[in-house]
Amino acid sequence: MILPQFLILAAALFSLGVYGLLVRRNAVMVLLAVELMLAAVNINLVAFEAALRTSQAVGQVFAIFVITVAAAEVGIGLAIVLMIFRNRQSANVDEFDLMKW
Amino acid sequence: MQIDWLAIAPEIVVAVTILGVLAADLVLPRPLKYWTATLAVVGLTLAVVPLILMAASSVETRSLFEGSYVVDDFALVLKGLFLIAGYLVVLMSVSYIESDRYYQGEYYLLLLSSVLGSLVIASARDLIVLFIGVELTTGPLFMLAGWRKGDIRSNEASLKFFILGVLSTAILLWGMAMLYGVSGEVRFDQIRSALADPSPAAQPLVGLAILFVLVGFAFKVSAVPFHFWAPDTYEGAPTPVTAYLSVSSKAAGFVALFVTVYVALRDRVDIWGPGLWALAALSMTIGNLAALRQSNIVRLLAYSSIAQAGFMLVPFAAASVAGEQLAEGLAATVVYLVIYALMNLGAFAVVIQGARRTGTGDIDGWAGLGRIDPRLGVLAAVFFFSLAGIPPLAGWFAKFVMFRAAIAAGSAAATSLAVIAAINAVIALYYYARVAKVVWFDEAPAGAEPATEPPAASLALTLGIAAVATVVVGVFPAVFAVFGEATRVLLASG
Amino acid sequence: MVEDGELGALGADSYTRRGHPDAQVRMSAYFQDYVTVGVFIALGAVLVAVMLGIAAVLRPNNPTRTKQLTYECGVDPVGAGWSQTYVRYYVFGLLFVVFDVEAVFVFPWAVAAERLGLFGVVAITIFMLTLIEGLAYAIKKGVLRWE
Numbered sequence: 256m257i258l259p260q261f262l263i264l265a266a267a268l269f270s271l272g273v274y275g276l277l278v279r280r281n282a283v284m285v286l287l288a289v290e291l292m293l294a295a296v297n298i299n300l301v302a303f304e305a306a307l308r309t310s311q312a313v314g315q316v317f318a319i320f321v322i323t324v325a326a327a328e329v330g331i332g333l334a335i336v337l338m339i340f341r342n343r344q345s346a347n348v349d350e351f352d353l354m355k356w
Numbered sequence: 357m358q359i360d361w362l363a364i365a366p367e368i369v370v371a372v373t374i375l376g377v378l379a380a381d382l383v384l385p386r387p388l389k390y391w392t393a394t395l396a397v398v399g400l401t402l403a404v405v406p407l408i409l410m411a412a413s414s415v416e417t418r419s420l421f422e423g424s425y426v427v428d429d430f431a432l433v434l435k436g437l438f439l440i441a442g443y444l445v446v447l448m449s450v451s452y453i454e455s456d457r458y459y460q461g462e463y464y465l466l467l468l469s470s471v472l473g474s475l476v477i478a479s480a481r482d483l484i485v486l487f488i489g490v491e492l493t494t495g496p497l498f499m500l501a502g503w504r505k506g507d508i509r510s511n512e513a514s515l516k517f518f519i520l521g522v523l524s525t526a527i528l529l530w531g532m533a534m535l536y537g538v539s540g541e542v543r544f545d546q547i548r549s550a551l552a553d554p555s556p557a558a559q560p561l562v563g564l565a566i567l568f569v570l571v572g573f574a575f576k577v578s579a580v581p582f583h584f585w586a587p588d589t590y591e592g593a594p595t596p597v598t599a600y601l602s603v604s605s606k607a608a609g610f611v612a613l614f615v616t617v618y619v620a621l622r623d624r625v626d627i628w629g630p631g632l633w634a635l636a637a638l639s640m641t642i643g644n645l646a647a648l649r650q651s652n653i654v655r656l657l658a659y660s661s662i663a664q665a666g667f668m669l670v671p672f673a674a675a676s677v678a679g680e681q682l683a684e685g686l687a688a689t690v691v692y693l694v695i696y697a698l699m700n701l702g703a704f705a706v707v708i709q710g711a712r713r714t715g716t717g718d719i720d721g722w723a724g725l726g727r728i729d730p731r732l733g734v735l736a737a738v739f740f741f742s743l744a745g746i747p748p749l750a751g752w753f754a755k756f757v758m759f760r761a762a763i764a765a766g767s768a769a770a771t772s773l774a775v776i777a778a779i780n781a782v783i784a785l786y787y788y789a790r791v792a793k794v795v796w797f798d799e800a801p802a803g804a805e806p807a808t809e810p811p812a813a814s815l816a817l818t819l820g821i822a823a824v825a826t827v828v829v830g831v832f833p834a835v836f837a838v839f840g841e842a843t844r845v846l847l848a849s850g
Numbered sequence: 851m852v853e854d855g856e857l858g859a860l861g862a863d864s865y866t867r868r869g870h871p872d873a874q875v876r877m878s879a880y881f882q883d884y885v886t887v888g889v890f891i892a893l894g895a896v897l898v899a900v901m902l903g904i905a906a907v908l909r910p911n912n913p914t915r916t917k918q919l920t921y922e923c924g925v926d927p928v929g930a931g932w933s934q935t936y937v938r939y940y941v942f943g944l945l946f947v948v949f950d951v952e953a954v955f956v957f958p959w960a961v962a963a964e965r966l967g968l969f970g971v972v973a974i975t976i977f978m979l980t981l982i983e984g985l986a987y988a989i990k991k992g993v994l995r996w997e
């Protein structure tokens with residue numbers, strides 16, 4: 256199998272996601288970055304699964320759970336962003352500095 | 357399919373309660389919504405029954421789903437802790453939520469979901485199950501932190517918690533995927549045997565996987581240097597939720613971390629041992645130094661809980677850098693965890709009632725509270741001195757167990773960690789005692805009258821349970837040591 | 851001159867020379883699948899280029915403002931190309947995604963349904979009922995009402 260290529264792709268996606276999470280100002284873009292990171296993990300899992308050929312396809316099962324949790328998490332995230340948008344009329348993450356970090 | 361139903365009965369009871377609370381919220385008219393809280397309390401109480409049955413039975417370890425889900429004494433003790441902590445937080449929340457104008461059903465639904473997640477964590481011996489448990493614990497908390505929808509601070513708390521929470525989830529998952537990649541297994545016992553003798557080419561990957569897992573969990577337990585979200589989230593979230601965050605969710609994160617490193621990665625203690633050492637030392641020191649400068653009581657408790665997390669890690673970290681007596685270290689850590697949970701919940705109940713009496717969260721605003729409301733003043737002194745570790749309160753026993761285990765571990769690194777912990781214990785005394793000093797020795801503001809109305813019954817119950825537990829454990833630690841011993845013996849065999 | 855054996859080594863079968871034969875056969879089959887994909891992409895590109903090229907050569911070139919408007923099913927386009935979506939779509943999108951993803955758990959059950967028997971049916975029924983309760987809650991809260 257051509258495992259390294261998949262791992263490199265996943266690592267690149269993950270780094271892109273971390274970058275987006277830390278740099279992007281728009282809250283919706285931050286959510287997209289999160290999705291990117293979780294997708295990278297899924298690529299890893301499925302690639303390892305394909306390379307290892309384990310008996311019960313655990314890697315793919317794991318990926319299915321990650322997909323579900325990712326959907327739930329983005330649901331929560333969008334709900335939070337909507338709630339904030341109603342109060343502030345803005346989805347700019349930088350404006351949330353009421354409390355010092 | 358053969359399933360030991362008794363072993364998963366607590367989870368089933370809580371899950372059914374969740375569905376029941378949702379259904380009750382669906383059909384009950386507005387004035388009867390308080391029944392959802394009653395349902396939650398009943399459900400959590402019922403869930404304790406199978407735990408007691410299992411503790412009394414002669415079966416020591418119940419293994420389900422081919423070993424992915426294990427109920428041993430370690431799991432039983434922690435499940436008991438999670439249920440009791442959930443119970444106390446629900447009691448604390450009742451009067452708090454009633455005074456708000458938002459719907460109630462969802463609140464208990466989310467809180468119970470989080471409790472269910474932590475119950476799963478205590479038994480998870482499989483990467484997938486553990487991941488589901490961790491997500492079920494933290495997911496609802498993102499929403500609970502933002503419970504006061506109209507309050508911008510609460511919004512901000514929720515957003516910061518969410519962003520760092522999902523970042524930590526992604527990092528943790530990356531580590532888990534790597535672990536799966538190098539071992540080809542997701543079950544902890546199989547991972548352990550696969551990692552016992554990895555090929556040289558896989559060595560760096562193993563190190564990387566452990567690093568990612570460690571960092572992911574460090575975020576979840578808000579250990580320094582991954583703690584930045586905690587003070588802001590604690591300050592902005594509703595106070596009962598903060599209590600839950602600082603106790604149950606932190607404990608769940610710790611349990612997940614311990615189970616992973618102890619069961620699956622025990623043979624690679626050379627990699628994660630120093631990591632735990634650094635986390636413990638940094639958390640204690642930075643948490644304490646930051647707590648010294650806080651003027652808001654909730655922020656003070658936030659940094660104090662970061663420092664306490666460091667103390668908690670000390671016995672296990674000391675044992676792991678020494679490379680021996682891991683089981684003893686873990687047992688001491690679990691004892692500390694349980695005692696911390698009880699006294700910290702009590703401290704937060706005091707904060708809720710104190711904020712209601714004085715109308716402020718500023719420590720200086722609490723001046724003379726001891727004269728306005730003597731009972732609350734006494735309780736404040738009890739919980740804060742217990743957190744500081746002063747005998748004969750429970751916190752003293754926790755600190756004693758911690759130092760004993762750290763010194764027993766023996767090596768130079770372990771002893772130096774104990775020395776750092778000792779210095780920090782002295783620093784911590786200063787800011788805990790300051791609260792007691794303000795409450796008892798500062799002059800009350802002019803015009804303050806002695807309080808007449810008692811606290812809400814549910815909150816008084818919380819305060820009572822936590823106070824009795826704190827004092828009894830402190831005076832008769834032998835009662836409590838039994839739990840620690842049970843943990844130690846069974847984990848050693850597992 | 852090269853010998854026959856070495857000519858063969860340059861072909862697609864060269865992978866069988868090294869490593870585990872089974873894995874190598876699988877790998878060359880894997881790459882052959884991608885060769886098919888590559889051929890199709892190339893053919894597609896050529897086809898489009900040829901047709902557009904012929905059209906560009908043959909047709910008269912006489913652009914007007916009306917002709918350069920975006921084609922929207924024959925209706926005159928209104929407003930800018932970038933438009934904001936009504937925020938309520940998010941809620942519907944969310945509900946859809948949640949239920950869509952839950953289906954992921956139903957498919958594996960369907961595949962193994964016969965083997966799992968009654969136990970599987972009960973389990974999946976509880977799962978579905980839980981979801982339906984959530985949906986009922988959403989309806990009760992008025993999330994799905996559109997006014």
